């Protein structure tokens with residue numbers, strides 16, 4: 001069976017990996033591998049710090065539990081080492097944010113591992129306390145994306161650099177994809193086109209831009225997730241994120257965005273002010289009206305998008321749902337929960 005996957009972000013690549021390992025013939029079409037938002041993500045695997053609830057929390061927590069196996073698999077296939085930390089995330093509580101403690105207590109009552117820590121000396125006066133969500137972690141997304149791309153080569157997934165400009169649909173069947181460089185046909189099609197999905201389908205996806213900075217200092221050795229800033233240590237530098245802007249696909253880093261990132265990080269850990277800036281980055285989160293993914297299904301195609309702020313976290317579960325659908329003909333309940341029909 002020949003499958004075409006459109007999009008080479010973490011969702012498209014992970015889906016291609018899982019299906020290629022099952023023996024399916026995969027062609028991956030991507031406009032530009034470097035354009036994927038996945039490269040710019042913080043890599044936090046943090047459903048508790050994000051304060052997720054209901055089905056979205058269940059989906060995210062299931063994916064968090066799949067992460068160690070997923071990383072092992074990507075490492076085995078690519079033979080690259082991926083930095084992956086499972087030390088828990090520090091949810092920073094600022095003055096006036098006591099509601100976060102209540103939320104943490106609710107998670108603890110449900111049996112999840114939650115600790116309340118004393119504030120350390122390196123915090124600013126604005127930091128009241130720290131909640132440690134022990135199950136959370138983070139991954140170096142540049143390592144992960146490099147390894148996924150290399151895995152494509154090792155598994156002989158053919159990569160086509162092209163932009164799909166039209167999906168020829170008849171009676172809920174994809175007949176052909178029109179690319180700028182040619183047309184494509186397959187037995188099955190999967191669209192993992194992130195924030196750009198609305199260019200191909202009439203579903204409510206829109207970009208929410210995020211800017212971030214890499215700095216040369218390690219003021220902390222665990223992720224500090226606060227409402228105004230994330231400070232994420234990686235082996236070679238620290239990642240400081242992220243803005244959240246509704247500016248369509250307006251690219252580039254802005255003075256306003258970068259100054260807010262710096263000021264907010266200093267408000268959490270003041271010593272970061274003397275860190276040297278290495279580089280800046282930005283990406284477009286695939287947003288949806290209710291901030292939940294959109295999983296659509298047709299006769300010979302599916303659309304897996306709308307992962308918004310948590311696409312890195314959601315990669316293993318999304319890829320395994322695609323695998324079950326195609327290999328075992330099992331339609332996950334998440335196709336119902338995250339159906340575009342809800343809008």
Ligand SMILES: Cc1cc2nc3c(=O)[nH]c(=O)nc-3n(C[C@H](O)[C@H](O)[C@H](O)COP(=O)(O)OP(=O)(O)OC[C@H]3O[C@@H](n4cnc5c(N)ncnc54)[C@H](O)[C@@H]3O)c2cc1C
Nearest residue numbers: 007009011031037038042043044164194210310311312313
């Ligand atoms: C600053 C920032 C920080 C973030 N931090 C985190 C975090 O800590 N944890 C977390 O889990 N998530 C985080 N996210 C969210 C996460 O990055 C996204 O949810 C995720 O990357 C989406 O992956 P994707 O594969 O769906 O899309 P993308 O990575 O954007 O990939 C889409 C791909 O589709 C291709 N494409 C699109 N249209 C076409 C077309 N017509 N033809 C051919 N190719 C096409 C693009 O070129 C691209 O390669 C963050 C996002 C940002 C911006």
